[in-house]
Amino acid sequence: MTHQRQTRIVATLGPATDPPGVLHELLSAGLNVARINFSHGKREDHERRIAALRAAAADLGHDVAVLADLSGPKVRVRSFRSGPVLLETGARFCIDGALGEHDGTQDAVGTDYPELAKDVQPGDRLLLNDGLIQLRVLDVQGEAVHCEVEAGGELSNHKGINKQGGGLSAGALTAKDREDIVTAAALEVDYLAVSFVRRALDIELTRELLRGAGGHARIVAKIERTEAVAALDSIVEAADAVMVARGDLGVEIGDAQLPGVQKRIIAAARELNRPCITATQMMESMIENPVPTRAEVLDVANAVMDGTDAVMLSAETSVGAHPVRVVETVARICLGAERYPVTERSAERMSSHFDRSDETIAMAAMYVARNAQISAAVALTDSGHTALLLSRLLHGVPIFAMTEQPRTRRRLALARGVTAVEFDRGALPYDQVARDALARLKERGLLDKGQRVLVTKGDRPGTGHTNTMMVLDVP
Template identity: 55%
Template sequence: MQRRTKIVATFGPATDDPKVLDKLIEAGLDVARLNFSHDRHEVHMQRAEAVRERAKAHGREVGVVVDLQGPKIRTGKFKKGPATLQEGDMFVLDVDHPLDAGTPERVGVTYKPLPQDVNRGDTLLLDDGRIVLWVDQVDGSAVTCRVVVGGVLSNNKGINRQGGGLTAKALTDKDREDIRTAAKIQADYVAISFPRSADDVNEARKLLRAAGGHGGIIAKIERAEAVQNIEAIIDAADAIMIARGDLGVEIGDAAVPPIQKRLIKLARERNKISITATQMMESMIENAIPTRAEVSDVANAVIDGTDAVMLSAETAVGKHPVAAVMAMDRVCRVAEQEPDVTMSAHRMRAMFKRVDEAIAMCTMYTANHLDVKAIAALTESGSTVLWMSRISSAVPIYALTSKVETRRKVSLYRGVYPIAFTVTTSDHATVNKEAIDELRRLGTVRDGDLVLITKGDLTGVMGGTNAMKIAIVGNLPEFS
């Protein structure tokens, strides 16, 4: 049984060993995430080159996501070590205070507009919500707060406003430079942090295209405002990442699970990709096996229909990066055996706007109501297999294309497996036979199996899929 849900793993020092990289690919890595909040451009370029080279050696395609840092809304550093804040204490966040001279009473802040964005009565959450401050007074550059939930505050910790409302722009000057690097890397996707609206997504796409990049845009949903504008953001993006860390801080941890389910459902309905991320197997940073709660978390995301699940520090700096991917792989495989995961009535009453979209839906209905072993989709842009992947099914979808960019892009699509395939003739019978032969060579099908083939009358034309054929492997006359 092939795993349908894709695994995204963050690269870092723990993945730089070539032996570890090979084992990650063997364990089932689908997409590599490069976190531009850390490391130099040269390091990221080397990692992208290395994973593509080793994936090719394994006969695989691994996608690459460049994840932009976004606005840094953080405290500064403390002069004499971490400060211990006690409940009831007064503590000042001062945008004019030196960033390297924090004290137990006052600390600098990287985000200059903070005094304009908050008012008396607001709640500020520091260090992923571990420390809670109530805004008592705003005076010039200083935001004076009363400590509601105390703790130890160390250097460079994040600041969120409960309920959202901080006006920081999604794309910083650093992000703009990083987008140019993403274009050089030929990143398959660029993830933008803290978008508030579709305009942020559109701006990122415009900058990437201007730099010569052709990757898709992933909108990371981590602001309260993003949830409020979610349908427009999903429509503007190619994919969303449900970044549950900052999102949970802004909207409250109890609100995250239902929002996660809603976002996965919305993305699927709008023919977009969803990635579930943050703390999925965080205990594996230190431990060789996940907790039962983490296993349930991953399994529930799979059952809900997420396209991909993501590992962050577990693979970037963790002690067991390969074990983390293997654990995620086995959890996904078992969860995918649930009946609700292998069959759906999605879009059964929908009207389709395009011929290729109608062919994709027809194919999936047939696949789910006939004993089909595989779908061979000859595709240029990957649109047909994207639509197919929105329908729950246990039938594998093989994206046969000569375009390496398309093969890497579809590596993030649930249930879709890229295959390098070049059409060399306009004879339909020959093309059908060659597609079947490729699946047979991979050991996916054998004589007597039913295979669905989708393709267009004109090869090499994007959006040209206009036919579906039911073929019987080994029955050559049926390939005409």
């Protein structure tokens, strides 16, 4: 049995992944989840890319998940009359909701967020262009927010606006997001990410709209607002997965706070049995360069050692010059980092009480794996929930999720340490199913003769009721 990479790789599709053969190469390099960014492109672009991805995955026999990412209420400046302007430190500058779309000048620019003037007061700091430009609010008059430039730079059309410390009242779902939810349902995506979540209700509303449109995707909460950090546990509980969206999050809470908050989000996701994606600028230099910086290598490795389920690539694969090479590089870094133990929190659960039988079985599996020579865990599963629980608790032990459900196999592509394998138990007798599963894994080279394996299953297939654990030797 060869060592399997445990950490999953999420990569964004775009123009750089469109040429013939690139999707096959990405899948072979280690792509597990393909991200569709609804902030860019048209519906027909998304349809075409998802169809091409699924065709490539079928050719290679891979189970790959599709994650659609909603745009959310990105607060931006409007356009300038004569191109970008240079804001000098100490100068005055106004963001005025009453200015037209193309009326920006050296002194003022409009905004697509008319509530900005109601959300700020003198002394607040506004951060433009991912924090590269900093403004201090001096006065608010009507829709005009008058500021002093504290850190200048070039400002061009449609750059984002953040308020340091949070406090912008924009809701999580825009009219465009509601249309994109319908599109996501029609495209049968596996995960749907909600941008700029502020509270658990944002997740519940998204799920309601998605189910109403006929979609079955799991909901990913993107943590990128100060308010989301304050309500972290309730948001994680409401969601099916979590994303550490470090771009806007870092701007709002400040760079000094970001590392600790990232660790806290990953820990909360693991504690509440939710997959976690760490995202933004992980391999930023590889948009142009064929090799990463040492800082980027350490960034990916630290997220892996903190226990993240997945690391995400954005522009690196969607528009970058080396989309396949960057996935290969991340896969190699993840393998290296996995040689070291992740932050251990599972022991804290040993005194917990469980209402569900699958949670009890998963905890028992953790104890057995720690105190016996277990080479792998095999979960015979329909929903995939037991395999996800095992991935929270078994560190460094390969987990094979055996299921005939294609949707379950795709969803498990996001779970750290889990390899989903197609397995139809058919009319096999109950006492033969486990040994047949081990034989199937051995045929595929995933298990070796004589290895000791932990197996979980239910005595009523198809009910999602895992209530049995056994330890078997591979025949």
